Amino acid sequence: MVQAATRGNGETGESILQQVKTIANIPHRIPFTGRLEVQGEGYMRLSVLEDLNRILSEPLKNARNAAAGALRNLDPEITRSRKLNCFCYNIGYIEEKTLSSQEEMRAFMLENGLPLSDFYLESDILEDLFPHILDAEERRQLLDFQIDGMVIKVRQLELREMLGYTDKFPRWAVAYKFAAEEITTTVKAITWEVGRTGKLTPLAHLEPVELSGATIRRATLNNYNDILRKNVSIGSRVFIRRSNDVIPEILGSVQDNNVNTVIAKPTHCPSCNAHIEERGAHLFCPNSLSCKPQIAGRLVHFASRDAMDIEFFSHKTAELFVEELGISSIPQLYELTTDKLTGLERFGKKKAENLLQSINKSRDCALGSFLFALGIPNVGLKTARTLSEQFGSLEAVRNSDKDSLLQIADIGETIAQSIIDFFSDESISAQIDALLNHGVSPKHETGSNPGFLFGKIFVLTGTLSGISRREAEQLIISAGGKTASSVTKNTDYLLLGENPGSKLDKAEALGITKLNEAAFLALFTRGIK
Structure with a gap:
């Protein structure tokens, strides 16, 4: 094992190699000698959580958060003390070997001592899976770890490749979520939160209640119509659940609920007192220039990982800058100095320098x-x-x-x-x-010959040896080209790795230009003439 990382944004994560090495059921060496990427989930057993909470001065809230916190902890010995386990579920990349199905992938992982879940079933008929999913839902209370659903996948890896991905999800898999646990509690207050676009979202403050291993104090409502539809009022008892066992959601009020205080629709922004505008089902504050929550929200979005990727910049930092430094626009971030920052609460010289360095780096x-x-x-x-x-x-x-x-x-x-x-x-x-x-x-991210692949469509097949499939796709995109998951008459090039699939036959039938890995990489030193 040479590297381990968090999922991050799907492309870039945080290195946690030393922390992952403390997980007892993950082998440090395996018989396979090629390079491969294995995807898995770290988790804490419920029995381990119970044992730890007997000895810790500050009990851990739930197994999910405890596992995530342990893997991010900078001290690997603390991670080790949390006694985490892992289930592996996918191979993202492998060299010098071709796997054709989920069954082959699982067999390969077992041969190499990688830990797998026993919750696995194969079927040629989709409907045959559902009784087993329902059975798993009934049995989950007996498990020593938490699950919130099952994943249904296409078994053939070549078909997965053809189906491809959306911007966020694979088209060849779907998550079947179990019914979330529900409980009742009392609404203590409703506040209106202002987002970066000015939209007002009602937030219910609840009498604290334990649900699915977490203490729930707040839950969101969609808009004012959602409040009316669910008959929510101050002092009313409501049903809540954690959607996908994560996000608290109000389902509605308890029948025969005694209404105490009806919630009024706001007419002015709770932050800047600007007159509220109603657009469709939502309420908006139009004061984008000086409404502080909107400014802070825009700063946070600008600095986020998928945007300018400014490290050390949090929502609290944004609020501090708006309140204490009077920042009202994004360009003012680039006017900050060490002297300005070190005068702020919890901003020492080192923290200020790190943030300024990250802001400066974001210019490119x-x-x-x-x-x-x-x-x-x-x-x-x-x-x-x-x-x-x-x-x-x-x-x-x-x-x-x-x-x-x-x-x-x-x-x-x-x-x-x-x-x-x-x-x-x-x-x-x-x-x-x-x-x-x-x-x-x-x-625009371009290759050494900017735009020389503009408009060209590539399809990839087989296993590449010198670079990963993702790296090849990034090279194509950076030079103005596009990638597709299947061969059509519009395909310009087929990039061939080892053991290509049926895409090669279709490309030959259509007379599409084929490139091996060496010829493909040569494009980026000379361009296409």
């Missing part, structure tokens, strides 16, 4: 990340990256018209108009100009 950023960081309405990370790939520069995106935006497959009328309106706003344009003047330099 990917265009897609920068567009996402700006918080364009209706534009998520995937769309931001698509804009970067299609236009290639910030100036081109800012000057784009509706017709050119609608030519992009993932963009429709609503998103196109959001982009046009956003960059037409004089205040927003001034802030973007200020960021550029502060040295922020968003660039």
Whole structure:
């Protein structure tokens, strides 16, 4: 075992090798001698949690949080004392070996001493799985670890490759969640939280209650209509559950509930007192310029991992900057100095220097990340990256018209108009100009010959030896190309690894250009002529 990392954002995680080495059922060496990536889940047994809470001065709240905290703890000996276990469930990458199915993958992992869950069933008929899923739901209370559902997967790995992924999830797997545990408690108060877009979301403050191993004190409601529909009032008893055993949710009030205090719809922003606007089912504060929670929310989004990736920047830090330093716009982050920061509570010189170094590092950023960081309405990370790939520069995106935006497959009328309106706003344009003047330099990630693969569609098949599949895909995207999961008449190139599948036959039938790994890598030293 040479490295271990958290899942992070799906691409970049935190190194936790020393912590993972303390997990007793994970082998440090295996018989297989090639390079491979194994994906798994660290967990704490409920019996271990019970034993630890007998001796710890501050009891652990629940097994899920205890396991996550142990793996992130900087002291591996503390991780060791938590006595974690692991289940492995997937091989993300493997060299010098081809696996064709989930069954082969499991057999390979067992041969190499990797720990697997016994909850596993194969079937050619989807409906045959459901009785076993329901049986698992009934049996889960007898287990020594927590589960909240089962995952149904396509067994054939080649079919998985063809189905591919959305921006967040594999198309070849679906999570079947068990019914969440429910309990009743009393609503003590309702507050309205203001987000970075100005939307007001009602937050219910509850009489503390234990649910699924956690103490629940708050639960969100969607909007004012949700409050009315669920008959929620101050002092009412309500049913709550943890959706997917994580997020507390109010289901509704107890029947024959005695209403104490009806919740009034707010007319002014609870933070800045601006008059509230009603847009569809939601309430909004229109004061984007000086409403402090909106400013703090925009700062947090700008600094987030998928955006500008500014380390050491938390929501509390954003609130502190807004309250104490009077920061009201994103460009002011790049005007901070050590002297300004060290005067703040809990900001020593080292912490200030680390944050400033991270802010300075963010000046050189990917265009897609920068567009996402700006918080364009209706534009998520995937769309931001698509804009970067299609236009290639910030100036081109800012000057784009509706017709050119609608030519992009993932963009429709609503998103196109959001982009046009956003960059037409004089205040927003001034802030973007200020960021550029502060040295922020968003660039479309390109290869050594920028854009030389623009518009070219690649399909990958087989096992690559010199680089990973993800690295190959990033090279293609960085040079302006695209990747697809299946071969069609629109495919330009088929990248061949060892033991290619049926995609090779289809590519040959269609006369598509084939590249081995060496020829593919050579493209990035000379470009395509």
